[in-house]
Amino acid sequence: MILLNERFLERDEVTIDIEDRGYQFGDGVYEVIRIYNGACFAMDAHIERLRRSAEQIEMILPYTLTELEENLLKLVEKNNIKTGIIYVQVTRGAAPRAHHFPEGSSSVLVAYVQSLDRPLTKIRNGVKVTLTEDIRWKRCDIKSLNLLGSVLAKQKAKNKGFEEAILHRDEVITEGSSTNVFIIKDQAIYTHPANNLILNGITRNKVLKIAREKKFQVVEEPFTIKELLNADEIFITSTTIEITPVIEIDQTVIAGGQPGPVTCILQKEFDKLL
Ligand code: PDD
Secondary structure, X not given: OEEEOOEEEOHHHOOOOOOEHHHHHOOEEEEEEEEEOOEEOOHHHHHHXXXXXXXXXXXXXXXXXXXXXXXXXXXXXXXXXXXXXXXXXXXXXXXXXOOOOOOOOOOEEEEEEEEOOOOHHHHHHOEEEEEEEOOOOXXXXXXXXXXXXXXXXXXHHHHOOOOEEEEEEOOEEEEEOOOEEEEEEOOEEEEOOOOOOOOOOHHHHHHHHHHHHOOOOEEEOOEEHHHHHOOOEEEEEEOOOEEEEEEEEOOEEOHHHOOOHHHHHHHHXXXXXX
């Protein structure tokens, strides 16, 4: 079953207007929430980020956050999903095509769930990635439906047979096409600060909390391509791939081609939260 605003419908009953602004302009925001064992992981943080994303694009959500949370929980229950994800998006709704905000349109919320196993092989063995220029706009903190910059970067990685594209603006590493990036050097953990150039990942924040609890030095400062390639360990994080070690960047082997020890400690602690 699909959630369309406040209604639960079968997929073939759902209709989206051809003038929906999400469809025509990418004028909307979204979230991806993990379901483990039939329960939603970090639901409050995702709802809060959706609220913030909507606020940043001056879009009013169709109903309250409490109602949204209740409806998403109902959606998971109705679909009887054990391990998977919720995809939820809200657009500025349908109106005759014009770039500026329409008067009197109502936002449209669509949410559905999908079974998705934990990518345990990648989490355990690590993945290969490529480096590519960050061509996205300067409001990457908004989880907007405009994903072309990420789509093109991810395809570059896929063409090389790699899992992810790590993005850089000039010499500075920002994040992955759909992940946050961390490096470890001399036991300290570095990641880009949560400003307009990255999405402030929910998994990122869980990792930072764990790292501080485990008394690692945490440095939320930009680092360079050179520092990335010279890191002792690298990992990427997201709702879907959790904490995944990076073992190779283009031709450079990282941590001897194995998940590094600090990464493994963080993974073990993260698993305890699930
Ligand atoms: N992507 N950075 C970007 C650009 C992302 O798209 C994502 C998530 C992240 C990680 O955020 P989080 O830990 O909150 O999932 C970082 C989701 C999963 C997606 O678009 O499918």
